Amino acid sequence: MNRPHHRPQRIVRKTSVSRLRHADVEVGTEIPEQTFPVRRLDLVRYAGASGDFNPIHWNERFAKSVGLPDVIAHGMFTMAEAARVLTGWTGDPGCLLDYSVRFSAPVVVPDDEDGAEITVGGKVKAKNDDGTVNVLLTARSGGAKVLVQSKALVRLAS
Amino acid sequence: MAINPDHLGREYRAPEDYEVTRGKIREFAEAINDPDPAYVDRESARTLGYADVVAPPTFPVILGMAGSAQAVADPDLGVDFSRVVHGDQRFQYSRPLLAGDVLSSVTRITGIKTLGGNDLLTLETEATDRNGEHVVTATMMLVVRGA
Numbered sequence: 001m002n003r004p005h006h007r008p009q010r011i012v013r014k015t016s017v018s019r020l021r022h023a024d025v026e027v028g029t030e031i032p033e034q035t036f037p038v039r040r041l042d043l044v045r046y047a048g049a050s051g052d053f054n055p056i057h058w059n060e061r062f063a064k065s066v067g068l069p070d071v072i073a074h075g076m077f078t079m080a081e082a083a084r085v086l087t088g089w090t091g092d093p094g095c096l097l098d099y100s101v102r103f104s105a106p107v108v109v110p111d112d113e114d115g116a117e118i119t120v121g122g123k124v125k126a127k128n129d130d131g132t133v134n135v136l137l138t139a140r141s142g143g144a145k146v147l148v149q150s151k152a153l154v155r156l157a158s
Numbered sequence: 159m160a161i162n163p164d165h166l167g168r169e170y171r172a173p174e175d176y177e178v179t180r181g182k183i184r185e186f187a188e189a190i191n192d193p194d195p196a197y198v199d200r201e202s203a204r205t206l207g208y209a210d211v212v213a214p215p216t217f218p219v220i221l222g223m224a225g226s227a228q229a230v231a232d233p234d235l236g237v238d239f240s241r242v243v244h245g246d247q248r249f250q251y252s253r254p255l256l257a258g259d260v261l262s263s264v265t266r267i268t269g270i271k272t273l274g275g276n277d278l279l280t281l282e283t284e285a286t287d288r289n290g291e292h293v294v295t296a297t298m299m300l301v302v303r304g305a
Protein backbone atom coordinates (compact mmCIF):
# COMPACT_ATOMS: atom_id res chain seq x y z
CA MET A 1 0.00 0.00 0.00
CA ASN A 2 1.56 3.30 -0.99
CA ARG A 3 -0.83 5.73 0.58
CA PRO A 4 -1.13 6.43 4.31
CA HIS A 5 -4.77 5.43 4.30
CA HIS A 6 -5.40 4.79 7.89
CA ARG A 7 -3.82 7.72 9.68
CA PRO A 8 -6.13 10.39 10.95
CA GLN A 9 -5.94 13.43 8.70
CA ARG A 10 -3.96 16.33 10.10
CA ILE A 11 -6.15 19.34 10.23
CA VAL A 12 -5.42 22.76 11.62
CA ARG A 13 -7.24 23.17 14.90
CA LYS A 14 -8.43 26.20 16.74
CA THR A 15 -6.62 26.82 19.99
CA SER A 16 -8.62 27.51 23.09
CA VAL A 17 -8.10 31.23 22.63
CA SER A 18 -9.87 31.06 19.28
CA ARG A 19 -12.76 28.96 20.48
CA LEU A 20 -15.75 29.98 18.47
CA ARG A 21 -17.70 32.65 20.32
CA HIS A 22 -21.43 33.12 20.36
CA ALA A 23 -20.94 36.69 19.14
CA ASP A 24 -19.06 35.43 16.06
CA VAL A 25 -21.96 33.54 14.52
CA GLU A 26 -25.27 34.55 13.02
CA VAL A 27 -28.27 32.68 11.77
CA GLY A 28 -27.17 31.35 8.39
CA THR A 29 -23.46 31.06 9.27
CA GLU A 30 -22.16 28.04 7.37
CA ILE A 31 -20.01 25.28 8.79
CA PRO A 32 -17.45 24.54 6.06
CA GLU A 33 -17.93 21.18 4.36
CA GLN A 34 -15.43 18.38 4.91
CA THR A 35 -15.14 15.02 3.19
CA PHE A 36 -13.93 11.88 4.93
CA PRO A 37 -13.03 8.46 3.56
CA VAL A 38 -14.78 5.33 4.88
CA ARG A 39 -12.98 2.09 4.15
CA ARG A 40 -13.56 -1.45 5.31
CA LEU A 41 -10.76 -1.08 7.84
CA ASP A 42 -12.49 1.98 9.33
CA LEU A 43 -15.60 -0.14 9.89
CA VAL A 44 -13.67 -2.97 11.50
CA ARG A 45 -11.98 -0.52 13.85
CA TYR A 46 -15.27 1.20 14.59
CA ALA A 47 -16.92 -2.15 15.33
CA GLY A 48 -14.21 -2.92 17.86
CA ALA A 49 -14.26 0.51 19.48
CA SER A 50 -18.05 0.79 19.73
CA GLY A 51 -18.96 -2.83 20.40
CA ASP A 52 -21.32 -2.98 17.40
CA PHE A 53 -20.37 -6.21 15.63
CA ASN A 54 -23.47 -6.48 13.45
CA PRO A 55 -22.14 -8.46 10.43
CA ILE A 56 -23.82 -6.07 7.95
CA HIS A 57 -20.86 -3.77 8.73
CA TRP A 58 -18.06 -6.20 7.86
CA ASN A 59 -19.40 -9.34 6.18
CA GLU A 60 -20.35 -8.84 2.53
CA ARG A 61 -21.88 -12.31 2.24
CA PHE A 62 -24.13 -11.62 5.22
CA ALA A 63 -24.99 -8.08 4.08
CA LYS A 64 -26.11 -9.35 0.67
CA SER A 65 -28.08 -12.20 2.23
CA VAL A 66 -30.27 -9.65 4.04
CA GLY A 67 -30.86 -7.62 0.89
CA LEU A 68 -28.20 -4.91 1.18
CA PRO A 69 -26.10 -3.98 -1.88
CA ASP A 70 -22.83 -4.52 0.04
CA VAL A 71 -21.32 -3.92 3.46
CA ILE A 72 -22.65 -0.65 4.91
CA ALA A 73 -21.08 1.73 7.42
CA HIS A 74 -22.36 1.93 10.96
CA GLY A 75 -24.86 4.78 11.12
CA MET A 76 -23.05 5.80 14.28
CA PHE A 77 -19.80 6.17 12.35
CA THR A 78 -21.50 8.73 10.10
CA MET A 79 -23.00 10.45 13.14
CA ALA A 80 -19.50 10.61 14.65
CA GLU A 81 -18.06 12.18 11.49
CA ALA A 82 -20.81 14.80 11.48
CA ALA A 83 -20.08 15.56 15.16
CA ARG A 84 -16.39 15.83 14.30
CA VAL A 85 -17.11 18.61 11.83
CA LEU A 86 -19.28 20.38 14.38
CA THR A 87 -16.85 20.19 17.32
CA GLY A 88 -13.92 21.03 15.02
CA TRP A 89 -15.81 24.17 14.08
CA THR A 90 -16.64 25.21 17.66
CA GLY A 91 -13.21 24.22 19.02
CA ASP A 92 -14.75 22.44 22.01
CA PRO A 93 -15.60 18.72 21.85
CA GLY A 94 -17.73 19.08 24.99
CA CYS A 95 -19.99 21.80 23.56
CA LEU A 96 -22.96 19.61 22.66
CA LEU A 97 -26.13 19.74 24.73
CA ASP A 98 -28.39 17.80 22.37
CA TYR A 99 -27.58 15.98 19.14
CA SER A 100 -29.92 13.86 17.07
CA VAL A 101 -29.94 12.31 13.61
CA ARG A 102 -32.11 10.11 11.43
CA PHE A 103 -30.33 7.61 9.21
CA SER A 104 -31.98 8.04 5.84
CA ALA A 105 -29.77 5.97 3.53
CA PRO A 106 -26.89 3.55 4.07
CA VAL A 107 -23.25 4.43 3.33
CA VAL A 108 -22.28 1.54 1.06
CA VAL A 109 -18.60 0.65 1.45
CA PRO A 110 -17.08 -1.40 -1.37
CA ASP A 111 -14.10 -3.69 -0.78
CA ASP A 112 -11.44 -1.59 -2.50
CA GLU A 113 -8.72 0.92 -1.69
CA ASP A 114 -10.97 3.96 -1.90
CA GLY A 115 -14.06 2.72 -0.07
CA ALA A 116 -16.75 5.39 0.25
CA GLU A 117 -16.79 9.06 1.17
CA ILE A 118 -18.95 11.02 3.57
CA THR A 119 -19.32 14.78 3.06
CA VAL A 120 -20.51 16.77 6.06
CA GLY A 121 -21.53 20.40 6.33
CA GLY A 122 -23.89 22.51 8.36
CA LYS A 123 -25.54 25.81 9.06
CA VAL A 124 -26.63 27.83 12.07
CA LYS A 125 -30.42 27.79 12.17
CA ALA A 126 -31.07 29.74 15.37
CA LYS A 127 -29.12 31.83 17.83
CA ASN A 128 -30.43 31.75 21.38
CA ASP A 129 -30.07 34.26 24.20
CA ASP A 130 -28.56 31.69 26.58
CA GLY A 131 -25.29 31.41 24.63
CA THR A 132 -26.38 28.42 22.57
CA VAL A 133 -27.05 27.94 18.86
CA ASN A 134 -29.12 25.42 16.95
CA VAL A 135 -27.25 23.84 14.08
CA LEU A 136 -28.48 21.72 11.20
CA LEU A 137 -25.91 19.28 9.81
CA THR A 138 -25.97 17.54 6.45
CA ALA A 139 -24.19 14.36 5.44
CA ARG A 140 -24.02 12.90 1.94
CA SER A 141 -22.45 9.81 0.47
CA GLY A 142 -22.56 8.61 -3.11
CA GLY A 143 -25.07 11.32 -4.02
CA ALA A 144 -27.53 10.32 -1.28
CA LYS A 145 -28.43 12.15 1.91
CA VAL A 146 -27.33 9.69 4.58
CA LEU A 147 -28.46 11.81 7.54
CA VAL A 148 -31.64 13.84 7.74
CA GLN A 149 -33.03 15.90 10.62
CA SER A 150 -29.48 16.04 11.93
CA LYS A 151 -29.78 18.68 14.61
CA ALA A 152 -27.54 19.89 17.38
CA LEU A 153 -27.85 22.34 20.23
CA VAL A 154 -24.39 23.61 21.15
CA ARG A 155 -23.04 26.01 23.73
CA LEU A 156 -20.48 28.47 22.39
CA ALA A 157 -17.89 30.49 24.27
CA SER A 158 -19.08 33.88 25.51
CA MET B 159 -43.73 -11.21 14.43
CA ALA B 160 -44.75 -7.91 15.94
CA ILE B 161 -43.26 -6.95 19.28
CA ASN B 162 -45.87 -7.08 22.00
CA PRO B 163 -46.65 -3.46 23.02
CA ASP B 164 -47.16 -4.66 26.62
CA HIS B 165 -43.37 -4.51 26.97
CA LEU B 166 -43.42 -0.71 26.83
CA GLY B 167 -41.64 0.64 29.92
CA ARG B 168 -39.59 -2.51 30.51
CA GLU B 169 -36.20 -1.72 32.06
CA TYR B 170 -32.76 -3.25 31.69
CA ARG B 171 -30.20 -2.18 34.25
CA ALA B 172 -26.56 -2.53 33.18
CA PRO B 173 -25.14 -5.42 35.22
CA GLU B 174 -22.11 -3.36 36.19
CA ASP B 175 -20.92 0.25 36.14
CA TYR B 176 -19.03 1.51 33.13
CA GLU B 177 -15.62 3.11 33.72
CA VAL B 178 -14.62 5.71 31.15
CA THR B 179 -10.87 5.30 30.65
CA ARG B 180 -8.30 7.34 28.75
CA GLY B 181 -7.35 4.27 26.74
CA LYS B 182 -10.92 3.64 25.62
CA ILE B 183 -11.44 7.30 24.73
CA ARG B 184 -8.26 7.22 22.64
CA GLU B 185 -9.35 4.01 20.92
CA PHE B 186 -12.76 5.49 20.12
CA ALA B 187 -11.32 8.81 18.87
CA GLU B 188 -8.91 6.92 16.61
CA ALA B 189 -11.73 4.74 15.31
CA ILE B 190 -13.66 7.83 14.19
CA ASN B 191 -10.43 9.43 12.86
CA ASP B 192 -10.99 12.53 14.97
CA PRO B 193 -7.65 14.21 15.75
CA ASP B 194 -9.00 16.60 18.43
CA PRO B 195 -6.23 16.78 21.06
CA ALA B 196 -8.76 17.09 23.93
CA TYR B 197 -9.51 13.37 23.45
CA VAL B 198 -5.95 12.27 24.13
CA ASP B 199 -4.05 15.11 25.77
CA ARG B 200 -4.94 16.13 29.30
CA GLU B 201 -3.41 19.59 28.97
CA SER B 202 -5.51 20.35 25.91
CA ALA B 203 -8.60 19.20 27.77
CA ARG B 204 -7.66 21.32 30.80
CA THR B 205 -7.21 24.37 28.60
CA LEU B 206 -10.86 23.95 27.66
CA GLY B 207 -11.81 23.67 31.31
CA TYR B 208 -12.15 19.90 31.67
CA ALA B 209 -10.56 17.93 34.50
CA ASP B 210 -9.39 15.14 32.21
CA VAL B 211 -9.59 14.06 28.58
CA VAL B 212 -13.04 14.38 27.01
CA ALA B 213 -14.91 11.55 25.27
CA PRO B 214 -16.20 12.24 21.74
CA PRO B 215 -19.90 13.20 21.59
CA THR B 216 -20.99 9.82 20.23
CA PHE B 217 -18.92 7.81 22.75
CA PRO B 218 -22.00 7.13 24.94
CA VAL B 219 -23.27 4.87 22.15
CA ILE B 220 -21.17 2.22 23.91
CA LEU B 221 -23.62 2.37 26.82
CA GLY B 222 -26.60 2.51 24.46
CA MET B 223 -25.35 -0.48 22.49
CA ALA B 224 -24.91 -2.50 25.68
CA GLY B 225 -28.42 -1.62 26.83
CA SER B 226 -29.99 -2.35 23.48
CA ALA B 227 -28.13 -5.67 23.34
CA GLN B 228 -29.84 -6.61 26.62
CA ALA B 229 -33.23 -5.73 25.14
CA VAL B 230 -32.58 -7.45 21.82
CA ALA B 231 -31.53 -10.60 23.71
CA ASP B 232 -34.72 -10.56 25.83
CA PRO B 233 -36.65 -13.65 24.68
CA ASP B 234 -39.98 -11.98 25.61
CA LEU B 235 -39.38 -9.35 22.92
CA GLY B 236 -38.46 -11.87 20.25
CA VAL B 237 -36.31 -9.47 18.21
CA ASP B 238 -34.36 -11.02 15.34
CA PHE B 239 -31.01 -9.22 15.57
CA SER B 240 -30.16 -10.01 11.95
CA ARG B 241 -33.12 -7.87 10.87
CA VAL B 242 -32.28 -4.84 13.00
CA VAL B 243 -31.36 -1.54 11.36
CA HIS B 244 -30.55 1.69 13.23
CA GLY B 245 -33.30 4.22 12.45
CA ASP B 246 -32.39 7.26 14.48
CA GLN B 247 -30.26 8.33 17.39
CA ARG B 248 -30.26 11.14 19.93
CA PHE B 249 -27.96 12.18 22.77
CA GLN B 250 -29.02 14.64 25.46
CA TYR B 251 -26.04 15.74 27.50
CA SER B 252 -25.90 17.31 30.94
CA ARG B 253 -22.14 17.40 30.46
CA PRO B 254 -19.51 15.63 28.34
CA LEU B 255 -18.11 12.29 29.51
CA LEU B 256 -14.60 12.54 30.92
CA ALA B 257 -11.94 9.96 31.65
CA GLY B 258 -12.43 8.78 35.21
CA ASP B 259 -16.22 8.86 35.07
CA VAL B 260 -17.92 5.79 36.50
CA LEU B 261 -21.40 5.54 35.02
CA SER B 262 -24.37 3.43 35.88
CA SER B 263 -27.01 3.10 33.25
CA VAL B 264 -30.51 1.87 32.77
CA THR B 265 -32.20 1.24 29.43
CA ARG B 266 -35.95 1.59 29.05
CA ILE B 267 -38.25 0.65 26.22
CA THR B 268 -39.97 3.95 25.45
CA GLY B 269 -41.59 3.09 22.15
CA ILE B 270 -43.01 0.07 20.33
CA LYS B 271 -44.73 0.71 17.02
CA THR B 272 -45.49 -1.24 13.89
CA LEU B 273 -45.17 0.64 10.62
CA GLY B 274 -45.37 -0.84 7.14
CA GLY B 275 -44.64 -4.35 8.37
CA ASN B 276 -41.60 -3.25 10.38
CA ASP B 277 -41.36 -2.96 14.15
CA LEU B 278 -39.97 0.29 15.51
CA LEU B 279 -38.40 -0.17 18.92
CA THR B 280 -37.22 2.89 20.85
CA LEU B 281 -34.73 2.39 23.67
CA GLU B 282 -33.61 5.13 26.03
CA THR B 283 -30.40 4.64 28.01
CA GLU B 284 -29.86 7.03 30.88
CA ALA B 285 -26.38 7.27 32.39
CA THR B 286 -25.66 8.78 35.80
CA ASP B 287 -22.36 9.39 37.54
CA ARG B 288 -21.15 8.35 41.01
CA ASN B 289 -22.95 11.31 42.56
CA GLY B 290 -26.20 10.20 41.00
CA GLU B 291 -26.13 13.17 38.62
CA HIS B 292 -27.44 12.76 35.10
CA VAL B 293 -24.67 12.75 32.47
CA VAL B 294 -26.27 11.70 29.20
CA THR B 295 -29.36 10.05 27.78
CA ALA B 296 -28.88 8.07 24.58
CA THR B 297 -32.07 7.28 22.69
CA MET B 298 -31.96 4.87 19.78
CA MET B 299 -34.75 3.82 17.49
CA LEU B 300 -34.25 0.39 15.97
CA VAL B 301 -36.14 -0.76 12.91
CA VAL B 302 -36.78 -4.50 13.00
CA ARG B 303 -37.51 -5.29 9.39
CA GLY B 304 -40.46 -7.56 8.75
CA ALA B 305 -39.70 -11.03 7.40
